[in-house]
Amino acid sequence: MGGMEKVIKKRHWGKIILNSAVAVFVILLIYFARDDIAKVGEMLGQINIWVLLLLIPAQIFSYFSGGMTIFSYLKGRQQLKDIKMTEVTAMSLELNFMNHVFPSGGISGITYMVWRLKKLGIAGGQATMAQMIRFLAITVAFVVLLAVSLLAVTIDNKSDNWLVLVAAFVVSGVAFLIIFAAYVIGSKKRVISFSHWISRLSNKVVQKITLGKFKKSILPLEKSEKFFLEIYEDFLALKEQKKLLIKPIAWGFAFVIADVALFAVAFLALGVDFNPALLVIAYGAASVMGMIMITPGGAGGYEAVMVMVLAAGGMATAGATSGVILARVILIFITLATGYVVYHRAMAKYGKPVMKQNVDILNVSGK
Secondary structure (H helix, E strand, C coil), X not given: CCHHHHHHHHHHHHHHHHHHHHHHHHHHHHHHCHHHHCXXXXXXXXXXXXXXXXXXXXXXXXXXXXXXXXXXHHHHCCCCCXXXXXXXXXXXXHHHHHHHHCCCCCHHHHXXXXXXXXXXXXXXXXXXXXXXXXXXXXXXXXXXXXXXXXHHHHHHCCCCHHHHHHHHHHHHHHHHHXXXXXXXXXXXXXXXXXXHHHHHHHHHHHHXXXXXXXXXXXXXXXXXXXXXXXXXXXXXXXXXCXXXXXXXXXXXXXXXXXXXXXXXXXXXXXXXXXXXXXHHHHHHHHHHHHHHCCCHHHCCHHXXXXXXXXXHCCCCHHHHHHHHHHHHHHHHHHHHHHHHHHHHHHHHHHCCCEECCCCCCCCEECC
C-alpha cells in the first residue's frame, strides 16, 4: 500500500472513531433526557412563525458583519477599494459554506478565502493577516461577552460550578493564545524562526505519516518565510495605526451578538424563557465543538453540547432541545442552500481553486 493510501486509511479510521464517540455521546444524552425530549414534539407545534421569520434577516446580518471583520480592515489598510454590501455578505456565506461542506476546523474556509481574496488583488500573506484580524476581532468580542456572561451567571448563582470553571478556563486559554501570538509576531527574528519551524514541522509530519514515501516539500522554507513576513509587515502597520482594529472589533461584537441572537429568536418563537448570559456560554462551548467535528457545521456534537450547557445552567431540557434543534436545522439548511448558489457563482466567474503541481500549500491559484 502506498504512503498516501495509508494516510487516507488512517484518516478514514480517525473519522470513524470520532463519529462513533460523538454518536455514543448523543445517544447517552437522548437516553438520560428521554422524558423531556418526548415534550419537544408538542413544543414544536406551538411555533410563532412570524417571530421565527426573523431568523432570515438576523442570519443575513450575521454573515455581513462577519465579512466586515475582514473587509473593514482591508479598506483601512487601503489594500482594497470599495466593495458592495452584497459581495461582503456573499463571500462570508461562501466561507461558511466551505466550512460546512469541508469540515476541517476552519482550515478549508481559510484556504478558500486566501484564493478568493487573491481574485480581488490581495496578496496571500495579506489575505491571511486579514483572516487573523477576523479571528482576533471575533475572539476579543466573544471573550468580553463571555466574561460578562460568566460574571452574570456567577452572581445569579443558579449554574453548576463546573460550568463556571469551564467558562473561566476558555477565557484564560484564549487570552493566553492571543498573548503568545502577539509575542511571536512582535519580532522579525521570532517570525522568521517560527516560519522555519512551521516549514520543517509540516514537511516532517507529512514524511512521517507517509513513511518517507512523500518526499516533496509541502511547505517550502522560502515561501513560508515570505508568507509570514507579509503578516509581520501588516502587524507593524497595525502597531503604527492601532485604530485599524477598532472597526473589525466593533464588527466582531456585532457578529457574535447576531449569532447568539439566532438562537434567541428560536426560543422566542417557541415561547421558551432563556437566560441571555447562559446562552452566550452555551454558544461558545458549542462553537468549540463545531470546530473539531467533521460533520457539516459540527452537526450532532454542536447541538448536544449546547443543550447540555443550557440544561446545566438550569434551563428545562425540553425547551433547550427544541430551541437548539429548531434554530440549527433552519440555519444549516439556509447556509447550505444559499451557500451552494453563491459558491458556484464564484466558481463560474473565477474558476475552481487548484493546487500547483509542486504541492506548495501557500500557492493556490485558479484554473
